[in-house]
Amino acid sequence: MNLDLSRKRAAPVRNTLSGEFGIEASRMEVDGKGESEPASPNNTPEGKANNRRVEFVKL
Numbered sequence: 617m618n619l620d621l622s623r624k625r626a627a628p629v630r631n632t633l634s635g636e637f638g639i640e641a642s643r644m645e646v647d648g649k650g651e652s653e654p655a656s657p658n659n660t661p662e663g664k665a666n667n668r669r670v671e672f673v674k675l
Contacts, residue, residue, distance in 0.1 A: 622648025629670050 626646040634641040656663035 619648050619650030619652070622650045624648075625668070626670060 623646065626648055630641055630644050630646050633639045633644065651658070654663075654667045655669060656666040658664055658667055
């Protein structure tokens with residue numbers, strides 16, 4: 617369930633970058649990590665908020 621939610625959060629970011637900033641959607645890949653790669657421990661509200669993030673990786 618968290619993986620699906622993570623992917624659903626990522627897609628609108630790509631759409632915004634494409635629609636508002638003119639970046640071709642085909643140049644971007646979208647993926648979700650769910651619980652597999654947390655940035656912080658998920659046992660506090662701050663940690664959970666930190667794990668709801670978008671990361672950009674330039675290839």
